[in-house]
Amino acid sequence: MKITEYGKDTVRRVLAVSLIIIVSSFFIHLQEIRFILTITVVLLLAFTLYFFRDPERTLPSGISEKTVISPADGKIVLLEEVENKYSDFFGNTGIKQVSIFLSPLNVHVNCFPVNGILKYYNYIKGNYIVAFDHKSSERNERTELGIETNEGKKLIFKQIAGFVARRIVCKVRLGDKVKAGSKFGMIKFGSRVDILMSSDTEIHVKIGDKVKAGVTIIAELT
Secondary structure, three states, X not given: OOEOHHHHHHHHHHHHHHHHHHHHHOOOOOHHHHHHHHHHHHHHHHHXXXXXXXXXXXXXXXXXXXXXXXXXXXXXXXXXXXXXXXXXXXXXXXXXXXXXXXXXXXXXXXXOOOOEEEEEEEXXXXXXXXXXXXXXXHXXXXXXXXXXXXXXXXXXXXXXXXXXXXXXXXXXXXXXXXXXXXXXXXXXXXXXXXXXXXXXXXXXXXXXXXXXXXOOEEEEOO
16 A cells, blocks of 8 residues: 555554554553554554555546546535635636545545646635534635636635644645646645635536546536
């Protein structure tokens, strides 16, 4: 199982702590306590390795420059028209929002949803309310990434930290050329991703759908 580069520092720390606990357990005479410590360490290590897994993904065939690919694994929890708070990027147009909730058991590595150039970047240091609460879109710690596609279409997507998450990894710079499906970061330990597109975008998902980063077609820009 491949481990993402964005989580190797955490994995090393968990391994170090696990080793310390196991060595320390040899100095405990009660067998029951040694057993509990061993089980705890094994479960912690197993969860850490599972959480930071980075499976290979293949883009679906037949997609175009207008196709929006899911930037995250998870479940669609919101699909509606919202207020355009990014008129400096989108212009005066209506906006649709598609929101994906990531549980701690989902793959948390994020990828770019379209080909294009990164034209907008904003980091907001916010709160940590639960990510399935729709208020988290505007209140939680997040990064906001705006891409202009090779055909001049625009979208914004957000990495939003959840209640458990405390760190967003986002390895990008303004002006970067980006490629649909290529990985650029992750949100650690439970989170949410919002995608904002013009209101005439053709959406291909519905509430409750399970999606996969780099695989599921979310929409077609028009």
